[in-house]
Every structure is written in C-alpha cells, then in structure tokens.
Amino acid sequence: MNKRQQGFTLVEIAVVMVIIGLLLGGVLKGQELINSAKVKSVINDFRNTSTHIFAYQDRFRAMPGDDPGVANRLAGAVRASTGGSAGNGRIDGAWNSTTATDETVLVWQHVRLANLATGDGRSPGTDGIVITDWLPRNAAGGRLGVTGAAPIAGWSGTFFICQDNLSGSFARQIDIAMDDGLPASGTIRLLASGASSGAAIAPADLTDAGLYTVCAAY
Known part of the structure; x- marks a missing residue:
C-alpha cells in the first residue's frame, strides 16, 4: 500500500506567519501605549505637584x-518639628524622607487638607498608618517627593520635585518633553534611583535598562 504524507502547504504556513506577526505587533504596540501613558502620568x-505648592503659597x-501656622489654618494639620526650621520659607529635609514630622513629609498633609491634592489628610504619625503607603507614588511604583534643598550641588531653585524607580528610557522621554534631554543640565536632572542627593x-552613563531618580527644579 502506498503511504501518503500530509503537511502544511506554503500558503498555510504563510497565513500562520502573518497571524503571528499581527499578534506580536499588537502586543508590542500595546506595551508602547502603556509605557507612553506612564511617562505622561509622571x-x-x-x-500637578508644582501647582499644588504654588497654590498653597x-x-x-x-x-x-x-x-508655622498650619495648625490654625487647617483642622487636623500638623506643624513640622523636624527636617528644618518651620517658617523659614523653605521645605527642608530629604525629598524621600519617611519621618512623619519632617517638613518634606508633612507637605503632603498640608496640600491635601487645603483641598489642593487628593489623598489621606490624617497625620502620617497616626497609629495604624503605614507611612510608605500614605506617601504618594508615581505610575512606576516609585516615590514622589518635594524638597527645598538642591539634590545636586550648585543647582538653583526654590524647590525641587523628585520621582524615583524610573527606567532610563522613561527618564529620557521625560527630560526631552520637559527640558533639554540632557540628564546633567537644565531644569530636569537625573540621580541614582532612590538617592536623596548626589x-x-x-x-x-545613562542606559535604557537602568533605574534613576528624576528631579525637576522650580
């Protein structure tokens, strides 16, 4: 008896390859859209944070x-007792502080109680509050913080907003959209991820796969 072997024809293989290509293209395009949305969110x-600060001021x-008079202005507000001298006109302390009484932490309670920003307006030192959850996060899961102390020596500004856990590819897009595209100059500058200064x-040294802290001067 003659045995007949069956297999895919060239047309069938071509159709399968086209379908695979379309699926891969859709996945890659979807990832690109997700990344673009995260960059826009950052x-x-x-x-928004700079707007909150200017509006409060x-x-x-x-x-x-x-x-220094926040407790009299906003019900439940806490006056900072660490991180600097309250009333000196500057938000003192590390931008990524987790000390509940620091100025750089309480800035979030103050703008929230003033109805300028959304979020939990309770004192971050309240029992039951996990301060790392109470503090705001960016779209990449990193910290969002503010400080009046320049995170990079010689950098001028009234205050600085920093966000960490951002990939090099995200950092490039942010710098290009908001500044000059150079990580060590202009109003947008990069630090090692999680660094409070440096x-x-x-x-x-900037790589797409690396993680960085992106700071903006205002």
Missing part, C-alpha cells in the same frame, strides 16, 4: 510643610 505628577503666604548622571 510628567503630570511633576506639573499663594493662598496662605507660606510653603506647605514649612507653614552627582547628576552623566549622559554616557
């Missing part, structure tokens, strides 16, 4: 976190 966090003639990342 940029919005920079812009305009309303109360004081910086949130540094406001030297700016040199252009030659």
Whole structure:
C-alpha cells in the first residue's frame, strides 16, 4: 500500500506567519501605549505637584510643610518639628524622607487638607498608618517627593520635585518633553534611583535598562 504524507502547504504556513506577526505587533504596540501613558502620568505628577505648592503659597503666604501656622489654618494639620526650621520659607529635609514630622513629609498633609491634592489628610504619625503607603507614588511604583534643598550641588531653585524607580528610557522621554534631554543640565536632572542627593548622571552613563531618580527644579 502506498503511504501518503500530509503537511502544511506554503500558503498555510504563510497565513500562520502573518497571524503571528499581527499578534506580536499588537502586543508590542500595546506595551508602547502603556509605557507612553506612564511617562505622561509622571510628567503630570511633576506639573500637578508644582501647582499644588504654588497654590498653597499663594493662598496662605507660606510653603506647605514649612507653614508655622498650619495648625490654625487647617483642622487636623500638623506643624513640622523636624527636617528644618518651620517658617523659614523653605521645605527642608530629604525629598524621600519617611519621618512623619519632617517638613518634606508633612507637605503632603498640608496640600491635601487645603483641598489642593487628593489623598489621606490624617497625620502620617497616626497609629495604624503605614507611612510608605500614605506617601504618594508615581505610575512606576516609585516615590514622589518635594524638597527645598538642591539634590545636586550648585543647582538653583526654590524647590525641587523628585520621582524615583524610573527606567532610563522613561527618564529620557521625560527630560526631552520637559527640558533639554540632557540628564546633567537644565531644569530636569537625573540621580541614582532612590538617592536623596548626589552627582547628576552623566549622559554616557545613562542606559535604557537602568533605574534613576528624576528631579525637576522650580
């Protein structure tokens, strides 16, 4: 008896390859859209946070976190007792502090109680509050923070907003969209991820796969 072997024809193989290509293209395009949305969210966090601070300053003639009379202005608000001197016109302390009484932490309670930002307005030192959950996070899961102390020596600004856990590819897009695209110059600069201060990342050291802290001067 003659045995007949069966297999895929060239047309069938071509159809399968086209389908696989379309699926891969859809997945890659979907990932690109997700990444683009995250970058836009991070940029919005920079812009919204600066708006909150300027609005608070305009309303109360004081910086949130540094406001010495905040307890009299906003019910439940806590005056900072660490991180700097309340009332000196600057948000003192590390941008990524987790000390409940620091100015850089209480800045978030003050803008929330002033109805300028959303979030839990209770004191971060309240029993039952996990401060790392109470503090705001960006779209990449990193910290979002504010400080009046320049995170990079010689960098001028009234205050600085920093976000960490951002990939090099995200950092490039943010820098290009908001500044000059260079990680060590301009109003947007990069640090090692999670660093409260240090030297700016040199252009030659910036990699897409690396993680960085992106800071903006205002």
